[in-house]
Amino acid sequence: MMCIFSAACILLLALPLLCPAGQAPFEPALSPYDRHILYQALVLFWIGIIGLIVIIVMKLKEAKRTQGMGVHQDEENAPFLD
Amino acid sequence: MICRRCRDWITERYDVDALRRLLRTKYVPSHRYEISYFTGGLTLFLFVVQFLTGMGLALYYVPHSEHAYKSIVDIMTKLRMGWFFRSLHHWGAQLAIASLFVHFFANLLLKAYRKPRELLWVTGFIMITVLVFFGLSGYFLIWDERAFTAIRVATGGAGSLPLIGAPVKIFLRGGIDVTQETLTRFYAFHVSVLPMISLVIIGLHVLLVQVHGMSVPLSQKNRQKEAQPFFPNVFYKDLIVWLLCAGVLVTLAVVFPAAIGTKADPMAPAPENIKPEWYFLFLFQTLKLFPGEIAGLNGEMIAVTVISLGVLFAFLMPFFDRRSSAGRPSPVFTYAAVFYLVYFVVMTVIGFLN
Numbered sequence: 001m002m003c004i005f006s007a008a009c010i011l012l013l014a015l016p017l018l019c020p021a022g023q024a025p026f027e028p029a030l031s032p033y034d035r036h037i038l039y040q041a042l043v044l045f046w047i048g049i050i051g052l053i054v055i056i057v058m059k060l061k062e063a064k065r066t067q068g069m070g071v072h073q074d075e076e077n078a079p080f081l082d
Numbered sequence: 083m084i085c086r087r088c089r090d091w092i093t094e095r096y097d098v099d100a101l102r103r104l105l106r107t108k109y110v111p112s113h114r115y116e117i118s119y120f121t122g123g124l125t126l127f128l129f130v131v132q133f134l135t136g137m138g139l140a141l142y143y144v145p146h147s148e149h150a151y152k153s154i155v156d157i158m159t160k161l162r163m164g165w166f167f168r169s170l171h172h173w174g175a176q177l178a179i180a181s182l183f184v185h186f187f188a189n190l191l192l193k194a195y196r197k198p199r200e201l202l203w204v205t206g207f208i209m210i211t212v213l214v215f216f217g218l219s220g221y222f223l224i225w226d227e228r229a230f231t232a233i234r235v236a237t238g239g240a241g242s243l244p245l246i247g248a249p250v251k252i253f254l255r256g257g258i259d260v261t262q263e264t265l266t267r268f269y270a271f272h273v274s275v276l277p278m279i280s281l282v283i284i285g286l287h288v289l290l291v292q293v294h295g296m297s298v299p300l301s302q303k304n305r306q307k308e309a310q311p312f313f314p315n316v317f318y319k320d321l322i323v324w325l326l327c328a329g330v331l332v333t334l335a336v337v338f339p340a341a342i343g344t345k346a347d348p349m350a351p352a353p354e355n356i357k358p359e360w361y362f363l364f365l366f367q368t369l370k371l372f373p374g375e376i377a378g379l380n381g382e383m384i385a386v387t388v389i390s391l392g393v394l395f396a397f398l399m400p401f402f403d404r405r406s407s408a409g410r411p412s413p414v415f416t417y418a419a420v421f422y423l424v425y426f427v428v429m430t431v432i433g434f435l436n
Contacts, residue, residue, distance in 0.1 A: 042336050049329045053322050060318045067311070 108312040113302040121185035128178035135171040145269035147262040150225040172340035190419040194297035195400035197407035205287040219272040230346035242386040363433030
């Protein structure tokens with residue numbers, strides 16, 4: 001059931017890609033150099049995204065570790081330190 | 083120092099701790115199908131992207147039949163990075179609709195609509211209608227040949243609804259045919275009416291999610307793992323999904339910039355082999371299944387009535403499916419949900435291949 005649903009979801013998300021938006025008499029006026037810079041920026045963008053994801057995953061693991069130890073929960077009746 | 087004073091100023095006036103407490107005490111169920119919980123957040127993220135890019139485009143778009151097309155061409159060719167923002171808006175719309183359909187089918191299959199979440203289902207269903215209309219109205223604004231024909235077909239299809247068809251068609255078109263009046267109306271729908279409605283509906287939907295909490299599928303009731311805190315666990319996972327989506331969106335915008343066809347000519351005949359946007363293909367394909375006349379009645383009207391009844395059944399499913407509300411399996415409704423999903427995907431693919 002899960003496999004069928006996952007396959008259908010992937011197909012659903014890919015559907016917009018399958019259907020072209022139409023002919024394009026007007027395309028952005030980009031020189032080959034502009035295009036090169038753009039793809040370079042895209043690669044850097046992805047490196048940034050992957051870096052952020054790695055940091056978030058590390059933070060998540062750390063949160064799970066502290067939760068496993070039970071130190072994240074507030075202790076009731078804990079004395080206040082003035 | 084300034085930050086601290088600002089914080090003190092706010093905490094003196096508002097109970098910020100209540101929000102902190104809510105975040106700390108909010109737990110999300112953990113089970114085999116928990117991935118479905120991220121589809122709602124993903125749709126919300128794409129909505130925000132649409133709002134931001136749409137606001138930027140609205141600064142340069144001219145909603146007049148004589149200038150609309152040229153203003154889009156200018157955005158694409160003259161405005162610095164204009165093509166990129168338009169492409170983000172175009173692909174954002176495609177992904178938002180795809181993500182909302184995934185969210186819809188996930189909740190339909192997992193029966194997340196069952197008691198007491200009927201209103202969540204209703205608000206979500208209204209949101210699908212609003213989003214599809216968002217797509218349709220935005221598509222028309224480019225005023226190219228394909229969009230013009232698509233709107234003529236779509237509003238004509240709405241005109242085939244029994245009893246209310248004619249007034250609905252005239253209301254949408256602002257007259258008998260698709261003209262400048264239609265463009266004005268669709269622009270008003272796209273930039274003011276629909277955003278207002280969607281803000282209210284999304285707000286209500288999110289509020290109801292907070293009230294009821296996440297739904298757990300019946301099959302997973304006794305197989306749940308330990309619930310995980312929303313903050314930071316689920317929030318971090320949401321962030322990862324949003325970042326990946328942002329990456330895919332920007333890549334699509336850069337590699338496949340949004341295109342625009344030739345300018346619409348209201349007097350010209352409809353071009354051949356024209357197809358609607360992908361999310362209308364299953365409807366388009368269904369219309370093709372019906373002959374022009376059935377037992378002396380208009381075939382298109384019967385097709386539109388059958389489609390409307392199918393949509394109405396899906397809308398009212400939480401009220402029909404009493405067994406799942408009582409916590410018992412309801413295979414008939416599971417088969418109905420699978421049928422809806424398979425029909426949508428198969429008809430869309432057939433529509434694309436034809």
